[in-house]
Amino acid sequence: MSMRAGVHPGSMLARPFAVLALVVAVAAVVLTAGCGGPAVQEDPPETRTVDAADTLHGVVVPDPYRWLEDFESDEAQTWIGEQNAYTENVIGAFPDREQIRARLDDLFQIPNLGYMWERSDRLFFLRRDPENEQQVLYVQRGVDAEPTKLIDPEDWTEDTPVDLDWWFPTSDGELLAFGLSESGSEESTLRVMDVDSKELLPDLIPYTRAASLAWREDKTGFYYSRFPAPGEVPDDEIYYHRKVYYHEMGTDPSGDPLVFGEDLEMEVWTGISLSTNGRFLIGYAWRGTVNDLYLKDLAAGSGWRPLIVGLTARSSGVAIGNEFFMLTEHDAPNGRLFRVDLTRPGREHWVEIVPESQHSIESFLYVSDRLFVRYLEDAKSKISVFDRNGKHLTDIDLPDMATVFDWTGDWEGDDVFIAISSYLLPPRFLRYELETGELETHLAVEAPIDTEPYVTEQVWFTSKDGTKVPMFLVHRKEIQLDGSNPTVLTGYGGFTSSMQPSFARNRYLWLDHGGVWAEPNIRGGGEYGEEWHRDGMLANKQNSFDDFIAAAEWLVENGYTSPERLAVWGGSNGGLLVGAFATQRPDLAGTVICDVPLLDMVRFHKFYAARIWTPEYGSPEVPEEFEWLFAYSPYHHIVDGTEYPAILFTTAESDSRVHPSHAMKATARLQAASASDRPILLFFEREAGHGMGLQMSTILDQYVDYYSFLFQQMGMRYQDVR
Numbered sequence: 001m002s003m004r005a006g007v008h009p010g011s012m013l014a015r016p017f018a019v020l021a022l023v024v025a026v027a028a029v030v031l032t033a034g035c036g037g038p039a040v041q042e043d044p045p046e047t048r049t050v051d052a053a054d055t056l057h058g059v060v061v062p063d064p065y066r067w068l069e070d071f072e073s074d075e076a077q078t079w080i081g082e083q084n085a086y087t088e089n090v091i092g093a094f095p096d097r098e099q100i101r102a103r104l105d106d107l108f109q110i111p112n113l114g115y116m117w118e119r120s121d122r123l124f125f126l127r128r129d130p131e132n133e134q135q136v137l138y139v140q141r142g143v144d145a146e147p148t149k150l151i152d153p154e155d156w157t158e159d160t161p162v163d164l165d166w167w168f169p170t171s172d173g174e175l176l177a178f179g180l181s182e183s184g185s186e187e188s189t190l191r192v193m194d195v196d197s198k199e200l201l202p203d204l205i206p207y208t209r210a211a212s213l214a215w216r217e218d219k220t221g222f223y224y225s226r227f228p229a230p231g232e233v234p235d236d237e238i239y240y241h242r243k244v245y246y247h248e249m250g251t252d253p254s255g256d257p258l259v260f261g262e263d264l265e266m267e268v269w270t271g272i273s274l275s276t277n278g279r280f281l282i283g284y285a286w287r288g289t290v291n292d293l294y295l296k297d298l299a300a301g302s303g304w305r306p307l308i309v310g311l312t313a314r315s316s317g318v319a320i321g322n323e324f325f326m327l328t329e330h331d332a333p334n335g336r337l338f339r340v341d342l343t344r345p346g347r348e349h350w351v352e353i354v355p356e357s358q359h360s361i362e363s364f365l366y367v368s369d370r371l372f373v374r375y376l377e378d379a380k381s382k383i384s385v386f387d388r389n390g391k392h393l394t395d396i397d398l399p400d401m402a403t404v405f406d407w408t409g410d411w412e413g414d415d416v417f418i419a420i421s422s423y424l425l426p427p428r429f430l431r432y433e434l435e436t437g438e439l440e441t442h443l444a445v446e447a448p449i450d451t452e453p454y455v456t457e458q459v460w461f462t463s464k465d466g467t468k469v470p471m472f473l474v475h476r477k478e479i480q481l482d483g484s485n486p487t488v489l490t491g492y493g494g495f496t497s498s499m500q501p502s503f504a505r506n507r508y509l510w511l512d513h514g515g516v517w518a519e520p521n522i523r524g525g526g527e528y529g530e531e532w533h534r535d536g537m538l539a540n541k542q543n544s545f546d547d548f549i550a551a552a553e554w555l556v557e558n559g560y561t562s563p564e565r566l567a568v569w570g571g572s573n574g575g576l577l578v579g580a581f582a583t584q585r586p587d588l589a590g591t592v593i594c595d596v597p598l599l600d601m602v603r604f605h606k607f608y609a610a611r612i613w614t615p616e617y618g619s620p621e622v623p624e625e626f627e628w629l630f631a632y633s634p635y636h637h638i639v640d641g642t643e644y645p646a647i648l649f650t651t652a653e654s655d656s657r658v659h660p661s662h663a664m665k666a667t668a669r670l671q672a673a674s675a676s677d678r679p680i681l682l683f684f685e686r687e688a689g690h691g692m693g694l695q696m697s698t699i700l701d702q703y704v705d706y707y708s709f710l711f712q713q714m715g716m717r718y719q720d721v722r
Contacts, residue, residue, distance in 0.1 A: 042089060044680065045082035047668035054602065057623040061602050061636065065668045069607075069661040071653075071684075076664075080684045083667065087648070087681040094708040096718035100509065101704045103720070107505040108700055110447045113427040118408040118417055122173030122195070124150070125429070125443075126164075133157075133695035137164060139173070139195060143415070143431065143442065150195065156180055161695050168213040168222075169195070171276070175219055179208050184694060185654040186210065190224065192249070205253040209656075212244070212271035216278060221248040223259055223272045223281065233266075239609035239656070240266040244283065260294070260304065261285070267611050275319030276411060280342045282307070282319060288615025289496050289533065290314055293326075295345055307345055313530070314496075318366050320411060325353075325366050325388075333530035335361035337371065337390070353390030360529035362498075367409035367416055368434055372396075374404055378458065378470055379500050379527045383418070396432060396439060399425060401456050403500040417442060421503040423474045423517070424451040449508055453477060456501065461520075461554035464546040467535075470527075471520035471551055472501060473560070474511065481559030486714050487516040487566050489552055489589075493544035494573035495616060496526035496533045506703045510710075512721045516560055522547035522577075538618050539628050545580040552581070552588050564590045567710055571595030572658060579634035579666065582645060590678070591713040592647040593706060596655055599662040601633035602626070607659035635662070638669045646678035646713045648706075652685040660684065678713065 052066035068076055091097075114126030114135050121142055126135040137151040156162040165188045167178035176195050179188030190205035190213075205226065213224040228241045243261035247253055260283040261270040271284035283294040283304060293307040293315050308315045308328065317326035324340040337354035354361075359375040359382065366372075370393065375382040381404040383396040398404070402420040405427070409416035414434050421427040428444035455477045460468050479485060488510060492499055499519045507517055521527040524536025524544040536544040552568070555561050566589040570578040575597020582592050598604055602620050605611045611619075618625030630636060638644075647670060651663035667682040674680055683705075694702070711718065 042086065044086050044671040045079065047079065047671065056602065056620060056626050056630075059626075059630065061630065063600075063603070063665075065665040068664045068668065069603075069659070071660050071664060080664075083664075083682040084684055087683045090679050090681060091648075091705050091708050091712065094712040096711065097704060097708045099718040099720070100707050100711070101700070103509050103718070104506055104700055104703050104707070107449075107508055108696060110426065110449075110505050111445045112505075113419065113429060113443065113445055115406045116408050116417055116419060116429065117167070117169060118410045118413060118415075119169040119171055119173035120410060120413075122169065123147075123408075123417060124167065124169055124173070124176070128696065133697060134161075134163065137167060137178075141173075150176070150193070150198065151178060153180070161698075165209075166211055168211075168215065170215045170219050171217060172219075175201075175215070177211075177213055177215070177222060177224070179211055181209075183654040184652065185656055187656065190226075201249070203247065203249060203253070205247065205256075212273075212284070214272050214274035214281075216274070217276070218278075219249070221246060223247075223274065225270055225272065237266060240611070242268075242270050244270050244272045260296075267614075269612055273319065275321065275324075275342070277321050279322070280319050280324075282317075282324065284316070286612075288613065290615070291316075295342060297342070305345070307340070318411070320366055325364070325371065326350075327361060327364055329530045332356035333534075334359065335529065337361070337364060337373070339388070353388070354386055355390075360526065360532075362404075362526075363407075365407060365409045365416060366411050367413055368411070370434065372407070372409070372416055374407070376498060376500075376527055379472070379498060379521045381420070381500070394437065401425075401501045403502055405500075405502065422501040423456045423472070423503065423507075424454055426503050447505075454511055459554075461550055463523075463543070463550040465543070467523070467543075467547070469520055469522060469547050469550065471518055471554070472499070474507070474517040475560075476511065476514065479514075479516070479560075483556070483559050483562045484565060485514055485516050485561050486510075486710070486716060487518060487555055487561035488569055488710070489518045489520070489548070489555065489566060490569045490574065491520055491522050491548050491551070491577055492570065492574045493522040493524035493536050493548065493577055495524075496530070497573075498525045498527045506707075509707055513711075513716060513719065516555075518551065518555060518560075520547060520551040522551070524573075537616050538625070541617065541628065542632055544577060545584060545632065548577055548581055549585050549588065552585070556588075563588050565714055567591035567593065567714070569593040569595075571597070573598065575599070575658075575663075576601075576634070580632050582647060583634045583637040583639075584632075586642055586644045590645050591710060592645050593650075593709070594647060594663070594666075595650045596652065596658050597649065597662055597666075598658055599633070599666045600635040601629040602636065604659075604662070607661070608656055610657075610659075635666050635669060638666070638673050640673045641675045642673060643676035644670055644674040644678065644680070645676070646709075647680050648709050649680075649682045650685070651682070681709075 049064035050067050052063045054061045109130040112128040116125035123140045128135040134153045138147040139150045140147040153162045153164050160182045165179040169176045176193045181188045186209050188208045190208040192201040192203045207227045215222045223246050225244050244259045245256040246259050247256045269286040273282045279299045281296040285292040290312050292309040294304045295307040296304045311330045313329040315328035322342050326338045334356050336356040338350045339353050359377045362374045364373045369388045371386040373384050385393045401422045406419040416432045418430040426445040426447040429442040431442040432439050457473050522544050568578045568589045575594045578594050579599045620626045649663040649667050651660040670680040
């Protein structure tokens with residue numbers, strides 16, 4: 001049984017569910033492909049300013065482009081159209097776009113494997129083949145059976161793209177609850193399907209964005225999380241008040257009773273899981289990346305009682321019968337495992353079964369009285385197997401530099417499926433058989449790429465405060481360290497999200513042209529446990545930026561590249577990262593791609609559900625926290641007359657996580673401030689969200705523009721070196 005019930009709301013910014021593993025931690029929005037041939041570059045559109053400002057804790061904070069926050073206004077929409085046209089005009093002038101498109105089209109023909117879930121004898125998994133616009137959900141009944149298509153989002157698509165956001169099978173795999181949304185909005189509607197017949201049942205529940213769900217064993221109903229319907233709360237609170245309800249199959253969901261979360265603050269992100277015997281409910285209450293756990297004994301008819309509360313740690317697990325196997329960071333920043341008797345849940349009765357070690361625990365599975373524990377060792381995956389009492393049984397040998405991006409096993413099953421990939425290894429599913437201990441390939445992607453010319457290395461550099469930080473590098477083996485190599489430096493550094501080796505088809509276009517790909521494991525991520533995360537959040541957020549800057553300096557000092565040949569690329573929280581980099585060290589890179597970013601850290605909490613991120617960043621409403629936010633807020637540190645690098649910002653109309661005004665206001669401010677002749681560009685996608693729901697043809701268009709921009713700004717020309 002996997003621990004999906006423990007997914008925390010930081011993943012709503014950090015790691016969207018079931019998204020193609022392409023380049024950055026969060027996939028970005030798309031530039032349209034209608035740029036055509038060469039065009040004359042014009043000046044960027046002029047943007048009017050307004051006399052707007054906030055006075056916070058005695059500090060006047062000017063905001064001359066405040067009017068762009070109303071991006072749906074007629075004036076803002078006209079401005080967006082002008083910016084899009086300017087961006088298309090600049091990038092469309094690159095003469096090798098069609099060659100880049102042809103190569104990327106070939107690379108995107110390589111299939112993709114996504115997330116999976118085993119229930120009884122059924123393996124559910126995502127796969128995209130060349131004929132598919134998006135990943136398709138398959139089910140395989142038995143390890144030797146032929147997989148059958150279950151849900152193809154294209155079958156639901158009419159005028160707007162439809163995305164499969166999440167899915168939860170019953171314990172026997174016979175029913176499936178799943179969520180669909182349009183245009184990448186993630187505003188899911190819950191549906192239920194009979195897996196064998198593929199018949200849709202009448203149950204239909206809206207407002208189930210990023211749902212947590214737990215089926216009853218008898219399949220007569222399920223517990224699920226949803227957001228309020230319009231009118232239930234004030235309009236500015238519709239992205240909050242996420243509560244858990246119970247739905248009886250075949251009934252009107254408008255009458256579903258509230259089960260958990262009634263007395264919690266509106267910013268708390270709730271989740272739910274149910275013990276295998278159906279007796280105990282486990283309620284999750286997330287505040288940023290830490291959470292409380294509550295317990296409800298359904299057999300006793302008792303109310304909710306605290307299980308682990310107020311300990312500023314992440315805790316999650318799985319309830320097998322009357323026992324809860326729990327992973328927690330309480331007094332163990334690298335994580336440890338306990339066995340808790342749910343009939344006697346007091347702390348004095350907990351039994352530690354897997355103690356904390358020098359390597360952080362990412363997650364665990366419970367399968368047939370064995371615990372499979374997944375560690376991170378210098379940002380690389382490692383799996384150890386223990387019995388239910390914590391006795392070490394064996395380790396599972398994985399390919400070098402491989403990352404386990406998902407895994408699954410039925411709690412009564414006889415195998416574990418492990419999904420892996422690396423920079424040079426296309427995704428594949430491995431099957432570990434418990435009885436024999438054999439590890440074999442169950443399903444693999446065929447990729448017509450010769451990886452022999454390339455190498456992955458892990459290097460270490462020293463950050464500003466003396467901290468040693470690792471970084472992965474991918475490049476051709478015969479690289480010359482003469483400072484001339486075009487290099488992409490990408491990172492994330494937040495919400496415990498770890499940068500690990502992963503396969504990205506588009507990256508081979510870059511590598512084939514002598515490019516270097518660099519991914520540092522900066523603080524704010526989870527590569528070295530909760531301490532590494534906390535060293536890059538709240539008052540320590542500048543450490544993330546310092547680490548990233550130090551990575552760039554190391555690449556230059558060691559001859560991999562030069563500032564003119566260095567591009568930094570990040571999305572979402574990674575967009576904040578490269579935005580801070582560009583405003584703090586504009587001399588250190590020539591090109592920036594800043595996708596769906598957070599950039600105004602004084603007003604970020606006012607839009608959508610961003611208040612759930614204040615435990616990660618801090619709140620501008622608190623004097624001390626405002627001080628450190630304002631100290632690095634990229635939008636507020638743009639200085640007139642500075643020579644800024646070329647920057648491409650992207651944002652999207654249906655992004656329900658990060659408000660488009662972040663990218664819009666920063667674009668306007670930089671276009672007015674920059675003294676360099678490098679372009680400051682914005683593309684605003686009108687039918688996309690925070691990277692989810694993108695069709696493959698749209699993703700192809702996106703990367704044609706990305707690489708055209710990179711090649712153009714670095715003076716590169718396309719060459720077919722296959």
